Amino acid sequence: MKINIKRENIVCYETNLENRTLLEVLNEIKTTQDASLAYSSGCRSGVCGSCGVRVNGKEVLACSYHVQEGDFAEPLNNASVIRDLVVDMDRAYSFNAKAKAWQSSIVDDVLLSHEDEKLGEVQSSCILCGSCYSACPVYAINGDFLGPFSLTRVWRYVSDKREQNKKEKIDNIQTNGIWDCTLCNACTLVCPQGISSKADIEKLRARSALFGYMDPNFASFGFGGGFDGSPVF
């Protein structure tokens, strides 16, 4: 089976492996054919988030994707390539800090029900693989966008009863945050954990409205009309 990998040039490798995960194929190439091939991996079972790459233009975890004849693998988008399939995630992860994606203070004895737990169950299953970040088209125009996984993480904490300062969390994501998202849903389509950052961003927008924020895109059109001069309702 042949597979093409984007390195400095596109390189075609051939292995005898059939019906195997991309990670198994990469390991085979690395250990028997070409030790210089660089990629990241860890748990092999879809929870450590190390092996996010793009195959045929779509983000996948190498350990959870079965290789097809002629597949084309390349590194994640929106992050600088260090070597071969390895990208630098430092900047991507730095958005968690910028978004203040944590619980503001340590709180004791907050009673949470089974239903409360379910509110953030999916969001807290994020593995930080960066698939959503790579798929997000907003980065083409705004490199400072807090991005899908950071905003999902903010929603996780905002939706939790233990968060004591929800307003601060909401205040912090108004700029380069929830309003910069185009709601294109590309993040949702590639999430290996079934998380919809788009839906989380919409929830954060609704929550923002409760704190008196308005969609700045909408506000800027005002009553003067749309781009073509026609009235906007």
Place this chain on the structure above:
Amino acid sequence: MNRVIVIGAGGAGLVAALSAHENGAKVTVITKEYPTRSQTSMAQGGINAVLSDEGSDSVETHIQNTLKSANGLSDEKAVTFMCKEAPNAIKWLDSIGVPFSRNSESKIAQRKLGGAYAPRACYAQDYTGLKILHTLYDRCLEAGIEILNERYLLEFITNKDNNSKNFVCGVSVLNKRSGEVEVYEANSVIAATGGYSRVYHDYSTNSLSTTGDGVASANRAGAKLSDMEFIQFHPTALKNSSILISESARGAGGYLLNSKGERFVNELLPRDEVARAIYDEMAKGHDIFLDIRHLGAEFIENELPQEAKLAKLYENIDPSVELIPIKPAAHYTMGGIEVDEYSSTSISGLFAVGECANHRVHGANRLGGNSLLELVVFGKQAGKSAAIYADSFDKRADLSGQKKSFEDKITKIKEFSSEINFYEKQRELGELFYKNLGIKREKTAMRTLLNEVKEMKAALPKMGVSDKTKEYNTNLIEFLEFKNILELSELILISAISRQESRGAHFRVDFPLLDNKKFQAHTIIDRDGAVSYED
């Protein structure tokens, strides 16, 4: 300066970092990947704690279950401390936002794991380790703790004080991205580098990076290691890939079958006993299967979704209608860097915590749900101890020549001939270990294996790396990992040969009985491979 360096960013490392920070230290976490990618993310089952005096469970029972599982080889004081601290550990995790599953009474839900007399393991759906780890990471960001990603540990740098006692004064690491050696000074260092199950290579459930780097480096720096021969085998890993199928599959009523379709063991016995029963069947030529078909597709979809997904992905089978081919695989290493009641190693200023450390709480066989507990309880302790030590640090060390010396070592490795592919040797070593130092052990086979390990070590200059690139050379990193694995292999073998009895995960065919007279003691091994026993 009161700088504490934490090596490793799994659960243990992050708890230790937060604790050292809280105790006034300037903390830097150094990790070979990124935090959140560690082995901790793979822990599913839960974290043990007795949360209420009502009902059938008690802290005393938790202590007794742990001691029993350890087969007489744990420190009762350490176990008592851990179990008593367990409710506080859960309270703390809850207070920082860990999304534990809740029951209908709005309490943290608990389930029963093997070896426990009561439902005691707190869990966060299917992702207990992952969710604890990520919440800890978020906490570290909140605290502004410095985290240096993608740096591979080379050595703990030590010096001698006025009394000729070894003390740690820094670490050297290889920056994976730049390929440069970096040296960091520190008043104290915490090793939180994980276990060494990857010695078994393809026969381990662990992450590809669980290569015991910290344990090997600590040994080279002169720290004592202990109980290295105790390695827990999980009964149900997928046959081809060694991917873990959680104990919850058997807990929910899954059967183990041989090739004839016969059940051959009570599936709910402790892990070491089930693993041995499977081993015996395999020795008779049987393939072994986990059968969960009778649980029904709906149950599997709701309760065992991860397992179903992995069986499909790696074995190409649908467990609701087909048998899952399994084998036991190395899962957890009970031994490691010997530490005292303050998490301090035998080197001043070097602390250790998590799977790389031996706090003497797991003994010969770890109780499910105690590893996450250990890393929280002792992580806090290690962080505090390291901060206090760092604050009173009054020694001097000159690290100016260190960088050059490590660079020379790397350069030398790159000059190795690479006529032998070390990846092949690594695979071979894993297989040999599985066969000869696996679930059952015997003197002659272990001695032969020891010679083979020594030969491999001697042949290292003929291995080396074929990739000579400076930047992001994973071929080089993997070779360094293999070197560590080889070093540890020797120590594991010497310890296992020395222990002439059967206890917990260590089963000697030639000494099938427990020998409390001679061996109810911890195996201590030093840098030169000399073994002694300590109570």
